[in-house]
Amino acid sequence: MKKSIIVAIALLACQHTYAQKSNVFEPDYSKPKAIKGMKLIWNDEFNTNGKPDPNYWRYEKGFVRNQELQWYQPDNAVCKDGVLLIEGRKESIKNPNYVADSKDWRTNREYAEYTSSSIQTRGLKQWKFGRVEVRARIDTTMGSWPAIWTLGINKPWPSNGEIDIMEFYRVKGVATILANVAWGTDKQYVAKWDEAKIPLAKFLAKDKDWSKKFHIWRMDWDKDAIKLYLDDELLNTTPLSETINADGSNPFVEEQYLLLNLALGGNGGKPASDLIKYEVDYVRIYQKK
Template sequence: MNSDLWSFEEGFKRNNELQWYQKKNAEVKDGRLVITGKREQVKNSNFEAESTDWRRNREYAEYSSSSINTRGKYEFQYGIMEVRARIDTAMGLWPAIWTLGISKPWPANGEIDVMEYYRVKGEATILANAAWADEGQYNAKWDNAKIPFSDFLEKDPEWPSKFHLWRMEWTEDSIKLFLDDELLNEIDLARTVNPDGFNPFHQPHYILLNLAIGGNNGGDPSTTSFPKHYLVDYVRVYQK
């Protein structure tokens, strides 16, 4: 993997997720990025028994995975991003392709979820979203598309074993999110203005790829067999 473009996250990060992010769970094999989720105990190097922070008060992680991003190394504003990937749709897994704006804290920086897969009210779901700031700290406004995964399985029962193409078309006016050329969500950027007047989708964003496990949305992975693999064939960004 090209370290001129990509960096790794380490440890517990967000959403009360169960995995410990570490570099060794990502490798390039046969020209593809393979992110592996494992069931294994990893000692929490930040452990503090008395802490109220979930990132610190767990002595061990019971799972490991990887999360990579281009922060500070590669950013882009507008254009087309394409990611060809194969996701595992087992219970407890939460793979994602997303971007974050380079300035301001979340959600004022803007978040674009080109792909998320997790369970919504127990139902497997593909999501395509954008988030920006609402009134009050850490409050987000969302433009969500939630498509039941069963819709994709009805069209193709072999869907989980195949690679699929996620695409974002981003202009000053809109963000369009596609899966295999099907438009899942169109976000009107006239509406995505933070309370202070800043539009987080009129600034450069960086790219994140990760496989989360459990947490607020991933579901319970305890009955899932591991290891699990999230394969990325390529990430491409085009400008007009």
């Protein structure tokens, strides 16, 4: 083989390798991949600039859960440059539900000091069993609490079932990636949890630029188990034989819907930045043919 051809092949190989490596820092505009034995039943690539598609997504608003700091509002979620961008911002918002001397955390704060967004597919896109793939880049700054999760459409929480495909927050002060499944007990609002907690340091030890890159969080859910992955690494397996509510029902043989949100404070800790970003490149859901 001539030397010039060998050099050309080597250059092409280098360029291909560079493209593969550089792509982890950028949105992926390629079409959803074909998966043998499965069909794509719904996806959102977030490739159109503007607000999230109202045919797929609805907003949570106000103070919602966990005594978090943020006021959820639509303004903080926008599709831009190939991603869904959710921003957590330090800004003062007057609480229209404020009641002086109230003991309810949702009403006893006169102002919210932070804003963010939470969007969900409830009533619009719901499904039972299948594979969920979400490519996202998370901000690992103190105070950041991003999540990719699902909830069941029947019964109150936690008997409706919760699947945390991804959560990131501080566990006893340690930055942690979580992959969890929860269901009901005989006590109201008390869940039974199957949790996987992996310190962020484990991923940073392998790749110091981990937090700068997009990653793929995946759930494989069938009649036997829920399996949660990060970049094809299995983080947690929950057999459905164990996910039985106190009343004998199993929430994970019922439909679930998807939520994408960026919480601030709470388990995330006191925010260390006035602006925290959470970027979701795409959501893809497959089911067996």
